[in-house]
Amino acid sequence: MKNASMILDRDYVIGRIDPRIYGSFIEHLGRAVYGGIYEPGHPQADEQGFRKDVLKLVRDLGVPVVRYPGGNFVSGFNWEDSVGPVEKRPKRLDLAWFTTETNAVGLHEFADWAKKADTEVMYAINLGTRGPENARDIVEYANHPGGSKFSDMRAANGKKDPLGIKLWCLGNEMDGPWQMGHKTATEYGRIANESAKMMKWVDPSIELVACGSSAYDMPTFGSWEYQMLDECYDNIDYVSLHRYYGNPTNDTPGFLARSMDLDGFIKSVVAICDAVKGKKHSKKTLNLSFDEWNVWYHSNEQDKEIWKREKWGPALPLLEDIYNFEDALLAGSMLITFLRNADRVKVACLAQLVNVIAPIMTRNGGGAWAQTIYWPFLHASKFGRGIALRALMRTPVYDCADYEAVPVIDATATQADDGSVTVFAVNRDMKEDFCLDIDLRAFGNMRPAEHILLHHDDVKAVNTEENPDNVAPTAGPGGTVDSGRAQVKLPALSWNVIRFEKA
Numbered sequence: 001m002k003n004a005s006m007i008l009d010r011d012y013v014i015g016r017i018d019p020r021i022y023g024s025f026i027e028h029l030g031r032a033v034y035g036g037i038y039e040p041g042h043p044q045a046d047e048q049g050f051r052k053d054v055l056k057l058v059r060d061l062g063v064p065v066v067r068y069p070g071g072n073f074v075s076g077f078n079w080e081d082s083v084g085p086v087e088k089r090p091k092r093l094d095l096a097w098f099t100t101e102t103n104a105v106g107l108h109e110f111a112d113w114a115k116k117a118d119t120e121v122m123y124a125i126n127l128g129t130r131g132p133e134n135a136r137d138i139v140e141y142a143n144h145p146g147g148s149k150f151s152d153m154r155a156a157n158g159k160k161d162p163l164g165i166k167l168w169c170l171g172n173e174m175d176g177p178w179q180m181g182h183k184t185a186t187e188y189g190r191i192a193n194e195s196a197k198m199m200k201w202v203d204p205s206i207e208l209v210a211c212g213s214s215a216y217d218m219p220t221f222g223s224w225e226y227q228m229l230d231e232c233y234d235n236i237d238y239v240s241l242h243r244y245y246g247n248p249t250n251d252t253p254g255f256l257a258r259s260m261d262l263d264g265f266i267k268s269v270v271a272i273c274d275a276v277k278g279k280k281h282s283k284k285t286l287n288l289s290f291d292e293w294n295v296w297y298h299s300n301e302q303d304k305e306i307w308k309r310e311k312w313g314p315a316l317p318l319l320e321d322i323y324n325f326e327d328a329l330l331a332g333s334m335l336i337t338f339l340r341n342a343d344r345v346k347v348a349c350l351a352q353l354v355n356v357i358a359p360i361m362t363r364n365g366g367g368a369w370a371q372t373i374y375w376p377f378l379h380a381s382k383f384g385r386g387i388a389l390r391a392l393m394r395t396p397v398y399d400c401a402d403y404e405a406v407p408v409i410d411a412t413a414t415q416a417d418d419g420s421v422t423v424f425a426v427n428r429d430m431k432e433d434f435c436l437d438i439d440l441r442a443f444g445n446m447r448p449a450e451h452i453l454l455h456h457d458d459v460k461a462v463n464t465e466e467n468p469d470n471v472a473p474t475a476g477p478g479g480t481v482d483s484g485r486a487q488v489k490l491p492a493l494s495w496n497v498i499r500f501e502k503a
């Protein structure tokens with residue numbers, strides 16, 4: 001068996017983990033809302049039409065924030081369409097996804113769903129076709145206590161108490177030519193700044209996310225961040241990043257190395273934020289909201305066929321990627337990357353949550369089940385809380401098409417407030433098991449508590465409604481701790497969660 005090692009110390013700390021890095025995303029897209037979280041008439045539907053089986057899977061994931069209602073959708077969305085009596089709400093053509101939005105689920109219903117799911121709403125406003133005036137109005141509607149036009153409208157619509165939405169996105173992917181109301185960096189920076197000022201004048205307690213680039217490989221990446229931040233730095237709190245990966249050439253080692261790109265993206269945006277800070281002589285440090293991340297490519301061809309067949313249909317089954325085992329391994333490495341950057345990444349949203357590029361799938365009228373990527377997310381969300389530790393790693397490396405020196409063992413560690421230590425590790429080797437030596441001496445007397453393993457012999461294995469546990473966690477081989485040194489076996493191609501408790 002090959003070897004890798006990790007040295008941990010209670011004083012080697014990256015930072016406190018913001019629980020919101022385990023956020024997710026529900027867009028009015030495909031069957032995320034209609035047929036996903038909401039399906040009146042389904043045997044599992046509650047009195048509001050929300051699926052209880054889906055709610056349970058979401059609650060188990062421990063998602064602290066859910067971004068809503070888009071996505072590309074939000075750039076043509078009028079929030080007023082989504083409140084008031086359902087029968088009076090308009091049906092609108094959604095130019096982002098070429099479907100028809102019925103508005104049967106709107107802001108009030110989603111706020112109710114979020115409560116049931118034990119999560120908070122992260123609300124995106126439309127800065128594509130709209131601007132500062134509507135931005136101000138929706139904050140007044142959602143958060144002002146009463147005695148004004150929009151807060152009284154909220155009360156008349158059945159919610160006397162403010163919704164108390166704390167985290168707001170200033171539009172979505174405004175750098176992308178596909179976006180309704182696409183803007184230049186300076187145009188966007190100006191409108192984001194003016195919206196931000198007015199939104200915070202209505203409610204100074206809110207936090208705001210400005211749109212960074214929609215991907216690291218956008219031609220405008222870098223200059224977009226610098227120019228838009230030059231306009232709005234003082235009035236915003238976070239910059240957004242979005243990134244999706246695929247494996248269209250069926251190159252598993254290359255695909256699993258994609259978290260190197262993620263790390264580079266994060267580090268570059270941090271550098272640009274700090275450059276603008278320096279230029280402005282500002283005392284404020286901006287943090288990052290990685291509010292869309294995932295694997296996304298399996299459904300691309302299928303979606304083209306759907307649009308050919310039935311453009312404008314409501315709740316078309318779009319972006320329904322069926323995730324395989326290697327996707328779960330990359331998702332694990334992406335989560336490890338967020339933990340390694342926990343000093344600056346304060347929000348991250350797995351895009352999305354149900355049916356649309358999602359860890360949870362449903363069948364209309366049928367079951368709900370966990371996809372492969374559900375598991376690393378659940379483990380990180382459950383055990384990756386507290387302090388992110390700076391792990392010193394020694395591991396063999398490999399080269400692939402796009403990267404050199406990719407660590408074969410991709411690992412990091414966290415310490416929870418109860419003192420327990422958790423190691424998260426992906427073994428990227430296609431064939432070789434590894435023995436990971438973990439130096440825990442600085443933590444005193446620790447004993448092994450649990451080794452959770454996700455492995456399948458077939459990297460393309462998937463979960464289905466009929467076989468939902470095909471790729472599911474099992475108990476790992478575990479290990480020993482001797483004089484503060486643990487030895488744990490990491491099987492070839494595996495996701496591992498290794499937990500230690502005070503002895």
Ligand code: AHR
Nearest residue numbers: 027071072073172173351
């Ligand atoms: O998550 C799917 C889409 O991906 C979102 O609507 C958009 O923001 C991104 O391009």
